[in-house]
Amino acid sequence: MADTAIFDVDGTLVDTNYQHALAWFRALRRYDITRPIWRLHRGIGMGGDQFVAAVAGREVEEAHGDDLRAAWQEEFEQLIGEIQPFAGAHELLADVKERGFRLVLASSGKTEHVEAFLDLIDGRSLADAWTTSDDVQASKPEPDLVSAALAKVEGASGVMVGDSIYDAQAAAKVDVPMLGVRTGGFSVGELLEAGVLQVFDSLVAFRTSLDGTPLAKPRR
Structure with missing residues (x-):
């Protein structure tokens, strides 16, 4: 029991899931990386430490991972009041x-x-x-x-x-x-x-x- x-x-x-997806889309665009939002949405639910490599590849994670997570936080916090x-x-x-x-x-x-x-x-x-x-x-x-x-x-x-x-x-x-x-x-x-x-x-x-x-x- x-x-x-x-x-x-x-x-x-x-x-929150669509706000997360939009925040990741905007964070990636800061580095001229474009992924369809529907694909980003499919990764929502895993944590940021796993997400970048999963949706953008290991090379992007190695080059920009921490910066992307910081950018995601900035973007997400602009949306949090809508949740x-x-x-x-x-x-x-x-x-x-x-x-x-x-x-x-x-x-x-x-x-x-x-x-x-x-x-x-x-x-x-x-x-x-x-x-x-x-x-x-x-x-x-x-x-x-x-x-x-x-x-x-x-x-x-x-x-x-x-x-x-x-x-x-x-x-x-x-x-x-x-x-x-x-x-x-x-x-x-x-x-x-x-x-x-x-x-x-x-x-x-x-x-x-x-x-x-x-x-x-x-x-x-």
């Missing part, structure tokens, strides 16, 4: 918390970004803990984030909730099952193929189906 619910933040609880939570995010977290699970909000984002997102969903009032880039050495699809989330609350058995195949890959590496929502733009088939147990179209749909998932009310 799981005792800890680990919720990805970016793209799962708050609607909104997904409908039902706070209510879903509240329901899971009321069921007795430890609740960890997992992000490898910059501390100031994570704090802004927590405010959008009133996450501090519910979460037992949350993570930032300070807690991981390598980002998704490496498993550091999932392991760090469990360690924050000394959890013995976790369930991950995420929106991307990279969430699923990270969770699988430490044998943590994952439930998926389509808020990141990945298809049901892609998420299932990546190892996700169940996929829901929205947080609201997920909340109404909680009792059919590993986050069901504990039997007494």
